[in-house]
Amino acid sequence: MTQLIKIGWLFPNMFNLHGDRGNILAIKAEAQRRGYAVEIEQINLDSEAFNPMDFDFLFCPPGEMEHFKPVVEFLEHHKDELIAYIEEHPMLVTGTTVSLFGKLIHRDDNSTIEGLGILSLETTENHSVYGDDIYYSCQYNGKEMEIIGSQIQMMDLEINEESPFGRLKYGYGNTGKTKYEGAISGKGIFTNTLGPILVCNPWLTEEIINLIEVNKGWTAFEAHRDNSLELMSLKTKTALIEKKETRLVKLSER
Amino acid sequence: MKFYLALWFAKLMGIAIKLVSRGRGTNLPGEKALSIDPSFVKHFKNIDYSKVVFITGTNGKSSTTNLVTHILKENGKKIVSNLEGANLLSGIATILAKEASLTGKLKADYYIFETDERYLPLIYAQLPAENMLITNLQKDQVQRNGDPDFIIRKLKEVINPKMTLILNNEEPRSRFFEEIARRSIYYSVSRHDESFTKGNDYPTQACPKCHHDMSFDYYNVDSIGAFHCEHCGFASKTNPEYEVTDINFSDRTFKLKGVVFHMPYDLPFMFYNYAGALAVCEEICGIVPVAAAKAFENFKNIGGRFEVLKYNNKTIKYMRIKQENPDTLQSALNIMASDSNEKMVALGLYVVNDFVPHYINTFYAFDCDFKPLIDSNVEKYLCFSEHVSYDTANRLIYEGVSKDDITIMDSDDIKEIFAEIDRAETDNIYLITWISTFEKMKKFIEGGQN
CATH class of the missing domain: 3.40.1190.10 (Mur-like, catalytic domain)
Structure with a gap:
């Protein structure tokens, strides 16, 4: 019998800023390498029967804040299901959209947007954009790893009592003033990291699939992926980080 | 006053x-x-x-x-x-x-x-x-x-x-x-x-x-x-x-x-x-x-994005794209794909260096459809540039190109780029890279070093 992994891609057309479909390609490729069939469903404002629990993995890409209100209205009906979902199931939320899962978004024009309140985050839109590389260590599904990517930061993210997803080795992270990057709640990753993160860091992608295998009661797939290309990429990127000029506050001073 | x-x-x-x-x-x-x-x-x-x-x-x-x-x-x-x-x-x-x-x-x-x-x-x-x-x-x-x-x-x-x-x-x-x-x-x-x-x-x-x-x-x-x-x-x-x-x-x-x-x-x-x-x-x-x-x-456009160089018996068609901009990359890919002749594709995506901090951004390539290019009779791929070559190669791999068909060169050394061009059997070369590397290549050719 075919072993099927179902992926829910939240608002792909509305939230489509930074080559985010790469994350879908990465998770699909890793699942297929392990011999699983993959079904991808796009969820949009017109989806009538969205139930997070129907999926093994949910991905919500970054989007323009202009579109946040209708999405909050849509997801509000599924808030409790999403809270339950991330307790056990992997979910990845990237970039600006992280704020949507928090409590309140303060916009640059002094208006506010009420988030879903799934996490106790608060975000403040910045007057200008900050773009840079980001490099940090983190733990997911019990595995320590290093993550490399890029960050286009349009808002500062106060994680309050939430746990940070990563500890910065380089980069702006949540506010440019702390060593924290993103937040993690249960199995839900809420990160500023673009790249796409799952393409540049296949070790994270592997852990997501490992977790799906556990959730589905499948036997763990033994053969590891050949990550040599991505490891070389990591090496050249960290070499750039080490030598480049930066105006960030040093991590030792945060 | x-x-x-x-x-x-x-x-x-x-x-x-x-x-x-x-x-x-x-x-x-x-x-x-x-x-x-x-x-x-x-x-x-x-x-x-x-x-x-x-x-x-x-x-x-x-x-x-x-x-x-x-x-x-x-x-x-x-x-x-x-x-x-x-x-x-x-x-x-x-x-x-x-x-x-x-x-x-x-x-x-x-x-x-x-x-x-x-x-x-x-x-x-x-x-x-x-x-x-x-x-x-x-x-x-x-x-x-x-x-x-x-x-x-x-x-x-x-x-x-x-x-x-x-x-x-x-x-x-x-x-x-x-x-x-x-x-x-x-x-x-x-x-x-x-x-x-x-x-x-x-x-x-x-x-x-x-x-x-x-x-x-x-x-x-x-x-x-x-x-x-x-x-x-x-x-x-x-x-x-x-x-x-x-x-x-x-x-x-x-x-x-x-x-x-x-x-x-x-x-x-x-x-x-x-x-x-x-x-x-x-x-x-x-x-x-x-x-x-x-x-x-x-009408002659000033500062156009396309230039053709003659190198030995080969024609290098240079296309300047805007980094961080999927639309110009997609246009360049479409132009290559519309040429059904055998070709070499040299992709030198690079670090974004408009201002400090310089940073690596290749994610925009995932917005672009590489499939028509891949199906358009490509003899060989070269992915070069010091910090971005592996990511560029990876984008091709995710579109179905075999890793073995890609030469990855984590360098911007133009002599190495020309050496790869020399190795191609085809004389039809497409080049995407930043203007600085292209200018160096142009100078190299104009200096009679071909």
């Missing part, structure tokens, strides 16, 4: 710079003048704002500005324009200082300015143009702009009910502004042989009017094509006033309002520039298409 001091200073500085280095100084005199008189541009005399046209947007500003200016000049009009692409307030200040009399008086039939969309509010505050052409509003320069809505908000500060807008009929974000303007004129390109579609795993965008998903029937250029929103009915118009039709790639001709035009460049993204330029020329400047057609015969 401050204005006169600033004007004379800018004029002298402009002359001095020209003596030292021709072609330079498109910003500096204006920059200095604005530091003497912060309202410098506002103080010029005799500018009729109904004769001022701003050309703004993500892609195509320079080409459209160049073409409008060329058509008008060929039709005997006196034009003031920032042709060298200095599109900030300081660039406009420089050209106005150069063209004005010693008392700050200007005498021109029309003022055609390419304007950086991000700095539009600053420019408009001193030069309230009554006409604006928006080429398109796309994902671009994310390190500066974040997302298209960031730019839309900048434009909202400027666009007002007094304005006439010339809008790209097939670009939803620009079309959004039709609700604000006094008058909107639409330019368009009909479906042609190089129009394309993308699979439904390539996202589109949200409707700017109702937030629901937008559908594209086809694309003429990435993210631009016949669109509709099933939820609210917002759609590209079926009868735009200025539509490029009957595009004939072999004859290099197209039609607009029944007039046959020679195509100086048969590249799909240029077709919108043609249509937009013709709309400005007729609607704002009274030059009808039949009068404009003659000017197409001898």
Whole structure:
């Protein structure tokens, strides 16, 4: 019998800023390498029967804040299901959209947007954009790893009592003033990291699939992926980080 | 008095710079003048704002500005324009200082300015143009702009009910502004042989009017094509006033309002520039298409994105893309894909180094469809550049190219790049990289080292 992994891609057309479909390609490729069939469903404002629990993995890409209100209205009906979902199931939320899962978004024009309140985050839109590389260590599904990517930061993210997803080795992270990057709640990753993160860091992608295998009661797939290309990429990127000029506050001073 | 001091200073500085280095100084005199008189541009005399046209947007500003200016000049009009692409307030200040009399008086039939969309509010505050052409509003320069809505908000500060807008009929974000303007004129390109579609795993965008998903029937250029929103009915118009039709790639001709035009460049993204330029020329400047057609015969675009080099017995076709901009990369991919001859593809995507901090961004490549290129008879791939070569190769691998078919070179050494080109059996070489590496390669060839 075919072993099927179902992926829910939240608002792909509305939230489509930074080559985010790469994350879908990465998770699909890793699942297929392990011999699983993959079904991808796009969820949009017109989806009538969205139930997070129907999926093994949910991905919500970054989007323009202009579109946040209708999405909050849509997801509000599924808030409790999403809270339950991330307790056990992997979910990845990237970039600006992280704020949507928090409590309140303060916009640059002094208006506010009420988030879903799934996490106790608060975000403040910045007057200008900050773009840079980001490099940090983190733990997911019990595995320590290093993550490399890029960050286009349009808002500062106060994680309050939430746990940070990563500890910065380089980069702006949540506010440019702390060593924290993103937040993690249960199995839900809420990160500023673009790249796409799952393409540049296949070790994270592997852990997501490992977790799906556990959730589905499948036997763990033994053969590891050949990550040599991505490891070389990591090496050249960290070499750039080490030598480049930066105006960030040093991590030792945060 | 401050204005006169600033004007004379800018004029002298402009002359001095020209003596030292021709072609330079498109910003500096204006920059200095604005530091003497912060309202410098506002103080010029005799500018009729109904004769001022701003050309703004993500892609195509320079080409459209160049073409409008060329058509008008060929039709005997006196034009003031920032042709060298200095599109900030300081660039406009420089050209106005150069063209004005010693008392700050200007005498021109029309003022055609390419304007950086991000700095539009600053420019408009001193030069309230009554006409604006928006080429398109796309994902671009994310390190500066974040997302298209960031730019839309900048434009909202400027666009007002007094304005006439010339809008790209097939670009939803620009079309959004039709609700604000006094008058909107639409330019368009009909479906042609190089129009394309993308699979439904390539996202589109949200409707700017109702937030629901937008559908594209086809694309003429990435993210631009016949669109509709099933939820609210917002759609590209079926009868735009200025539509490029009957595009004939072999004859290099197209039609607009029944007039046959020679195509100086048969590249799909240029077709919108043609249509937009013709709309400005007729609607704002009274030059009808039949009068404009003659000017197409001898139009040469300044600073184009394509160049051809001869190296040994090989032809290197260089395409300059804008980093962080999927649309220009997609156009380059489509051009390569449309060539069914055997080819080598050398991709040198690079670190984004516009300002500090430099950073690595290759994610925009995941918005682009590489499949038609991969299916188009590629003999070999070369992915080069010190920090980005592995990511570039990975993008190809995710599209189905075998890792073994890609030469990865984490270096920008042009001798190594040429060595790889030498190893190719084909003489048909496509090259995408940043201008600096290309210039070095050009110099290498021109130095007779081939």
